[in-house]
Amino acid sequence: MATFRASQVVPSPAEDSERLRKAFVGLGTNERAIISILAHRNAAQRRRIRETYQETYGEDLFKSLDKEISGDFERAVLLWTMDPAERDALLANEAATKWYPGNRVLVEIACTRSAGELLSAKKAYQARYKRSLEEVVAAHIKGDFRKDISRSKLHISLVPMVVLLLFPLVSCHRYEGPEVNVALAKSEAKILHEAISDKVYNHEEIIRILGTRSKAQLVVTFNQYNDEFGNPINKDLKHDPKDEFLATLRAIVRCIFCPERYFEKVVRLAIEGLGTDENALTRIIATRAEVDLQLIKEIYAKRNSKQLDQAISNDASGDYEAFLLELLGHEEN
């Protein structure tokens, strides 16, 4: 259910490279040409264009793009043009090295990608940054922790919780087979409910269950929780809407239980209110256009009584708007 569709008849990578090169050279840049080519090539085609461009012109396509375009448009084009694993590696690195409360990118990457996709992203991360994502997550959050000690004692107990929470998410290679254990789901739903009822949200059992069980198993556990205790687990995790740790737990549950609804919410919050969170909007569209953006659009339309492309048109402008709308499959409506 992707929105993105590659053109039926695709020019050769050499032709695409040549057209891109022409769009770059001379006075001014032909942004429309960049959009018309890159927004209509799939991941494998974009990779071949990049390789051919490098061979032909002796320069990385990303370097050329960086010289010619800028701002939100540039970020959208670069993120989209990257391989999915490379893109996740970059996003994860931004999130891990500039970590701030409210940043859910690591949760999103760890919980909405398959085990194989997450592993590919971690391998791309190692190739690019010469270290593992795991050590950066563990070390950076520690760094943050040390800084915070001087400011407020609250963080002393808070941050090790976040380490414990994020670390298994990014490090675990979850089982993805179809087998689920209903008895285990019942017993772990009970464990979750007890910890939540006691308001011990950072209970190591919550972290262990969310961090290590397979997604299929967790979906059964969440359903058991709802059936047995009368509330969706995320309702019970709303005790304090401003609590960062609880918000992270809810994001994990949403990413596992229904990733499309999670993505719709990120997009909605990015667009809603004064100003737009372009980083979040670009991230979701660039990472989901080849996966499940069609479903996200449908959920968005139902939830907001408005089409997503219309909402983006109202909020974004220029080449950035045009590029996002192409990825959204605007012309098909």
Added chain:
Amino acid sequence: MATFRASQVVPSPAEDSERLRKAFVGLGTNERAIISILAHRNAAQRRRIRETYQETYGEDLFKSLDKEISGDFERAVLLWTMDPAERDALLANEAATKWYPGNRVLVEIACTRSAGELLSAKKAYQARYKRSLEEVVAAHIKGDFRKDISRSKLHISLVPMVVLLLFPLVSCHRYEGPEVNVALAKSEAKILHEAISDKVYNHEEIIRILGTRSKAQLVVTFNQYNDEFGNPINKDLKHDPKDEFLATLRAIVRCIFCPERYFEKVVRLAIEGLGTDENALTRIIATRAEVDLQLIKEIYAKRNSKQLDQAISNDASGDYEAFLLELLGHEEN
């Protein structure tokens, strides 16, 4: 530096299968034939024999072996005949589901295999046991924890430490490139030394550093520790020789710093004293014969003023002894 050498001229998998089948059928089993074939085939050849045997006789070779041979000899033949990833999956599962103090098998598998080998073992684990090694390690040790609460309060603080220690080891996909950061090694050697001097051996920084840094980085960190603070880190971790947590930390350091010396010690302890720890002896020989057993033999000879094959001959007997000696390359001496 493996001891194992496949025969120069190897019969076809069909011939080997037929000879094995002949060794099984009729009255009595021809153990010498089993040894002469399987102990002289490399991992790829053993895999093909197993496939051919299954196709030809409609039975898993392991099932046939299980019917015909038994005891330590059986365990050695089965472990050796398995694919390395499958073998590690089986050993890890035994260790994770029958966890007991002093069991270092998980540390050994997590810290002496490459990231790719550990990942293959984890994939083999999922294929065989329909769940991830990570979730079993996390859940089982929790289970052990709960049982222990009733017995002794000591374990309440002990076991989450072990969870924290083992979990990153089995879950992390460590970076394996050559890059090391000497400044980081200096600062982390200092962090390790401070925690060890304060006797806070379960300090989250110790767990983070040992669990997530690349092995090349850790070797530099251990050397910095020795240079800066005058003792090898493992000497400072010997505060209480009976402390299980400290012993686990030392095993991690040894597995990373010098795996061959770690293996020599396991073999030495398995042979030393009254009785033999056949499980440990079989494990090391079956897992290292194609890797670094030659080096382990040399270290053993130097450390114990005695050849390893001589020591095994004194301790083991019958087909079990004969099989181990073949894997040790006895005939070459």
